[in-house]
Amino acid sequence: xxxxxxxxxxxxxxxxxxxxxxxxxxxxxxxxxxxxxxxxxxxxxxxxxxxxxxxxxxxxxxxxxxxxxxxxxxxxxxxxxxxxxxxxxxx
Amino acid sequence: xxxxxxxxxxxxxxxxxxxxxxxxxxxxxxxxxxxxxxxxxxxxxxxxxxxxxxxxxxxxxxxxxxxxxxxxxxxxxxxxxxxxxxxxxxxxxxxxxxxxxxxxxxxxxxxxxxxxxxxxxxxxxxxxxxxxxxxxxxxxxxxxxxxxxxxxxxxxxxxxxxxxxxxxxxxxxxxxxxxxxxxxxxxxxxxxxxxxxxxxxxxxxxxxxxxxxxxxxxxxxxxxxxxxxxxxxxxxxxxxxxxxxxxxxxxxxxxxxxxxxxxxxxxxxxxxxxxxxxxxxxxxxxxxxxxxxxxxxxxxxxxxxxxxxxxxxxxxxxxxxxxxxxxxxxxxxxxxxxxxxxxxxxxxxxxxxxxxxxxxxxxxxxxxxxxxxxxxxxxxxxxxxxxxxxxxxxxxxxxxxxxxxxxxxxx
Numbered sequence: 001x002x003x004x005x006x007x008x009x010x011x012x013x014x015x016x017x018x019x020x021x022x023x024x025x026x027x028x029x030x031x032x033x034x035x036x037x038x039x040x041x042x043x044x045x046x047x048x049x050x051x052x053x054x055x056x057x058x059x060x061x062x063x064x065x066x067x068x069x070x071x072x073x074x075x076x077x078x079x080x081x082x083x084x085x086x087x088x089x090x091x
Numbered sequence: 092x093x094x095x096x097x098x099x100x101x102x103x104x105x106x107x108x109x110x111x112x113x114x115x116x117x118x119x120x121x122x123x124x125x126x127x128x129x130x131x132x133x134x135x136x137x138x139x140x141x142x143x144x145x146x147x148x149x150x151x152x153x154x155x156x157x158x159x160x161x162x163x164x165x166x167x168x169x170x171x172x173x174x175x176x177x178x179x180x181x182x183x184x185x186x187x188x189x190x191x192x193x194x195x196x197x198x199x200x201x202x203x204x205x206x207x208x209x210x211x212x213x214x215x216x217x218x219x220x221x222x223x224x225x226x227x228x229x230x231x232x233x234x235x236x237x238x239x240x241x242x243x244x245x246x247x248x249x250x251x252x253x254x255x256x257x258x259x260x261x262x263x264x265x266x267x268x269x270x271x272x273x274x275x276x277x278x279x280x281x282x283x284x285x286x287x288x289x290x291x292x293x294x295x296x297x298x299x300x301x302x303x304x305x306x307x308x309x310x311x312x313x314x315x316x317x318x319x320x321x322x323x324x325x326x327x328x329x330x331x332x333x334x335x336x337x338x339x340x341x342x343x344x345x346x347x348x349x350x351x352x353x354x355x356x357x358x359x360x361x362x363x364x365x366x367x368x369x370x371x372x373x374x375x376x377x378x379x380x381x382x383x384x385x386x387x388x389x390x391x392x393x394x395x396x397x398x399x400x401x402x403x404x405x406x407x408x409x410x411x412x413x414x415x416x417x418x419x420x421x422x423x424x425x426x427x428x429x430x431x432x433x434x435x436x437x438x439x440x441x442x443x444x445x446x447x448x449x450x451x452x453x454x455x456x457x458x459x460x461x462x463x464x465x466x467x468x469x470x471x472x473x474x475x476x477x478x479x480x481x482x483x484x485x486x487x488x489x490x491x492x493x494x495x496x497x498x499x500x501x502x
Binding site for chain 1: 224
């Protein structure tokens with residue numbers, strides 16, 4: 001879903017303090033400055049934002065789109081714990 | 092120290108309740124200005140003793156969001172002070188053999204805020220997950236590790252935790268890495284950032300915190316005064332660059348002071364109550380290491396916490412070690428101004444001691460208004476004093492009993 005990518009892109013841009021226009025679905029996480037721990041941190045923020053729980057990913061997460069796809073899959077599987085509004089996020 | 096290299100201080104950096112540069116810290120220190128004040132936080136009204144010596148330090152001014160995501164306040168202090176120390180020493184990663192440069196750092200509670208934030212999330216907010224970086228921010232060795240990573244320092248990297256003497260031990264042990272020729276340079280010091288709700292409540296429970304001086308909260312810490320009632324918690328960091336005397340001379344570095352001796356000993360008696368014999372052993376060990384007679388020490392920057400027990404015990408220990416000379420030398424506790432920085436105390440006070448040697452002025456013990464028969468030595472009360480000082484001693488003692496004493500020589 002486009003919105004999920006957009007949210008992930010915003011989270012990454014805020015964390016790295018870069019222009020989000022420089023982040024595309026194909027952007028490789030390590031190439032834009034996110035190591036595996038940083039990626040977990042982004043997923044942590046996404047869990048709050050979407051009100052879902054992300055288990056340890058089985059598939060390799062390489063690109064920004066991989067993160068968005070994982071979240072979309074979980075959003076379909078899990079009933080959100082609450083409305084997915086920024087106000088709900090407890091960071 | 093026979094058959095070893097002379098060790099000198101060529102760089103200093105600081106984050107403290109008296110300022111975040113060595114110059115500002117020194118000016119405030121010599122003017123007797125206190126950094127102790129009422130805490131203004133969201134938990135202030137839940138504290139019984141609502142004063143502390145906080146550092147005016149906003150990490151967002153110095154680090155990116157990505158860096159802040161992994162740096163507890165304790166590590167932010169350490170990185171900021173380390174950069175100052177290297178700049179002050181005229182060194183950078185390109186001018187050092189980084190594999191022969193190490194970092195020893197002391198801290199009492201490491202990333203206390205990160206630990207507490209984790210507990211808050213779990214127990215108070217009822218959340219089921221913690222931030223992925225929680226362990227990495229909270230662990231005691233994080234600060235020293237970040238310094239190593241930032242500058243690529245491949246030499247020894249150790250974190251000492253001996254409560255209030257942590258950084259004195261770190262600096263003393265680091266000096267041995269230089270003295271024995273294992274390293275070219277050592278970054279050494281201590282960092283502490285424990286002004287969190289849970290930590291302050293734990294200290295309240297211990298009943299060692301000073302009562303608030305309602306007339307003047309800044310004067311609540313009164314070391315060696317008969318009306319002293321305890322210590323005031325503080326936060327901050329000081330880092331030093333240590334190298335050999337010969338290397339410093341060869342590269343034309345400014346030598347701030349020489350580390351003439353270091354000693355450590357344990358009270359081996361009680362988890363909190365200090366022991367005259369234990370403190371005396373640590374001071375004697377430093378004198379022996381320096382090869383000095385007690386009469387050669389002109390000034391002691393005391394541990395001087397402001398608790399009834401410490402100050403009387405330390406006074407008695409000084410008398411035991413120095414004999415009649417105890418009444419000749421000058422002693423001051425700068426904790427009266429910057430508070431007790433716990434794991435960073437020894438480092439920040441070693442900056443104060445170095446400045447005393449450089450300026451030939453002794454920083455005062457502030458708020459000493461009522462003489463105590465048990466504390467009857469010369470404590471440089473309430474005003475900085477010019478004095479010739481060749482050798483100065485910095486004392487750090489601790490819960491758990493480990494004392495760390497460093498002797499500096501004027502360069």
